[in-house]
Amino acid sequence: MKISTKGRYALEAVVDLSYHAKDELESLKSIAKRLNKSKNYLEQLFVLLRQNNIVVSIRGSQGGYKLAKEASKITAGDVVRAVEGSLAPVACLDFSNKEQCCGDYEKCVTRVVWKKMMDEISNVLDDVTIQDLKDCYEKMNKENIIEYYI
Numbered sequence: 001m002k003i004s005t006k007g008r009y010a011l012e013a014v015v016d017l018s019y020h021a022k023d024e025l026e027s028l029k030s031i032a033k034r035l036n037k038s039k040n041y042l043e044q045l046f047v048l049l050r051q052n053n054i055v056v057s058i059r060g061s062q063g064g065y066k067l068a069k070e071a072s073k074i075t076a077g078d079v080v081r082a083v084e085g086s087l088a089p090v091a092c093l094d095f096s097n098k099e100q101c102c103g104d105y106e107k108c109v110t111r112v113v114w115k116k117m118m119d120e121i122s123n124v125l126d127d128v129t130i131q132d133l134k135d136c137y138e139k140m141n142k143e144n145i146i147e148y149y150i
Contacts, residue, residue: 003080003084004084005041006045006083006084007079007080007083007084009035009037009041009042009045010045010048010049010079010080010082010083011076011079011080011133012035012037013031013035013037013042013045013046014049014054014055014067014074014079014130015130015133015134015137016031016034016035017031017055017065017066017067018067018071018130018131018133018134019134019137019138020034021064021065021066021067024064024066025058025062025063025064025065025066026064026065026066027063027064027065028042028043028046028064028065031065046065048082048083049079049082049083050065051082052078052081052082053068053069054067054068054074054078054079054082055067055068056068067130070131071129071130071131071134072129072130072131073129074129074130075125075126075127075128075129075130076125076126076129076130076133077122077125077126077128079130080125081125087118087121087122087125088114088118089114089117089118090111090114092108092111092114093111093114093115093118
């Protein structure tokens with residue numbers, strides 16, 4: 001199972017937003033420029049993020065985006081699910097889809113493996129908050145700062 005560019009870019013953009021927006025709004029143009037991503041693609045992702053209450057937007061010349069709640073209250077899983085949908089590796093575990101992949105759901109031995117895999121992925125994504133990633137981002141950037149003394 002691979003997380004698509006939607007999930008990866010959305011997570012990067014939300015971390016960037018949490019770091020740069022502070023108490024102000026941040027434009028998608030600025031986020032796109034810093035991340036070297038397409039503004040149009042990020043716009044599509046931010047529609048989904050807004051619909052899932054990850055970010056809020058304000059229209060107008062002074063408008064932009066900010067997080068809908070504190071970074072410590074948003075998980076990586078929230079962001080990835082907002083743009084990717086279910087993390088189920090097989091159709092029969094996608095509970096939003098009532099159609100199962102086959103008629104052997106109750107007797108399917110391999111379903112146990114797929115369920116365990118989905119649970120582990122969900123646990124990892126839900127254990128990491130945007131605040132954790134923001135802190136990591138700050139630490140990585142501080143380590144890359146070269147100081148000169150004369």
